[in-house]
Amino acid sequence: xxxxxxxxxxxxxxxxxxxxxxxxxxxxxxxxxxxxxxxxxxxxxxxxxxx
Amino acid sequence: xxxxxxxxxxxxxxxxxxxxxxxxxxxxxxxxxxxxxxxxxxxxxxxxxxxxxxxxxxxxxxxxxxxxxxxxxxxxxxxxxxxxxxxxxxxxxxxxxxxxxxxxxxxxxxxxxxxxxxxxxxxxxxxxxxxxxxxxxxxxxxxxxxxxxxxxxxxxxxxxxxxxxxxxxxxxxxxx
Numbered sequence: 561x562x563x564x565x566x567x568x569x570x571x572x573x574x575x576x577x578x579x580x581x582x583x584x585x586x587x588x589x590x591x592x593x594x595x596x597x598x599x600x601x602x603x604x605x606x607x608x609x610x611x
Numbered sequence: 612x613x614x615x616x617x618x619x620x621x622x623x624x625x626x627x628x629x630x631x632x633x634x635x636x637x638x639x640x641x642x643x644x645x646x647x648x649x650x651x652x653x654x655x656x657x658x659x660x661x662x663x664x665x666x667x668x669x670x671x672x673x674x675x676x677x678x679x680x681x682x683x684x685x686x687x688x689x690x691x692x693x694x695x696x697x698x699x700x701x702x703x704x705x706x707x708x709x710x711x712x713x714x715x716x717x718x719x720x721x722x723x724x725x726x727x728x729x730x731x732x733x734x735x736x737x738x739x740x741x742x743x744x745x746x747x748x749x750x751x752x753x754x755x756x757x758x759x760x761x762x763x764x765x766x767x768x769x770x771x772x773x774x775x776x777x778x779x780x781x782x783x784x785x786x787x
Contacts, residue, residue: 561776562646566765569653573758576657576664579743588657588674592681595650599685602643 612737617663617753620656624757639705640781644689648717651682655724656757663750666741672728679724686718
């Protein structure tokens with residue numbers, strides 16, 4: 561799961577270095593969204609609360 | 612201004628390299644939140660490197676700030692997890708560095724990154740001549756340094772957790 565985030569980051573960086581703006585930006589925001597999802601999962605999975 | 616951005620990215624990369632010293636020299640394996648902080652730092656470096664590659668744009672600074680905000684949120688989460696000492700258990704997670712735990716240092720670095728990016732945004736003249744320029748040898752070095760760090764993190768995370776969610780308190784590598 562976490563591996564996927566680092567793989568996306570690596571490819572986004574490689575696209576940026578190659579000069580592919582669209583894929584670099586798309587990779588960055590995909591990474592950001594998935595990271596936020598992961599953090600929300602981490603928090604909600606471990607706190608026993610009723611909302 | 613591109614050199615300042617490249618140097619900022621290099622600084623963030625060096626901080627992640629410091630985390631590797633904890634992992635391989637002190638044998639303290641990173642927890643899932645530690646990995647997300649590494650990701651936030653490399654993401655902030657990515658925003659700064661976009662300035663180096665594609666010219667100086669406010670949107671690239673915004674990418675760095677968004678990543679740093681994410682990293683700061685993760686750091687605060689980890690600080691709050693360990694902020695109350697529990698009887699009979701060691702305080703905090705991992706070995707402190709200069710009196711503060713690594714995640715507290717990470718929080719401070721994220722805040723400094725946000726402030727630095729905001730200060731750099733103040734210089735409007737940098738955006739007048741925003742065009743793609745060839746990378747110098749220094750820029751190439753910083754780019755490859757960050758790419759190798761990201762790939763190394765992917766590899767060590769795979770060795771530690773496989774493709775499953777990482778354990779909260781890792782003590783050994785899953786694949787080795």
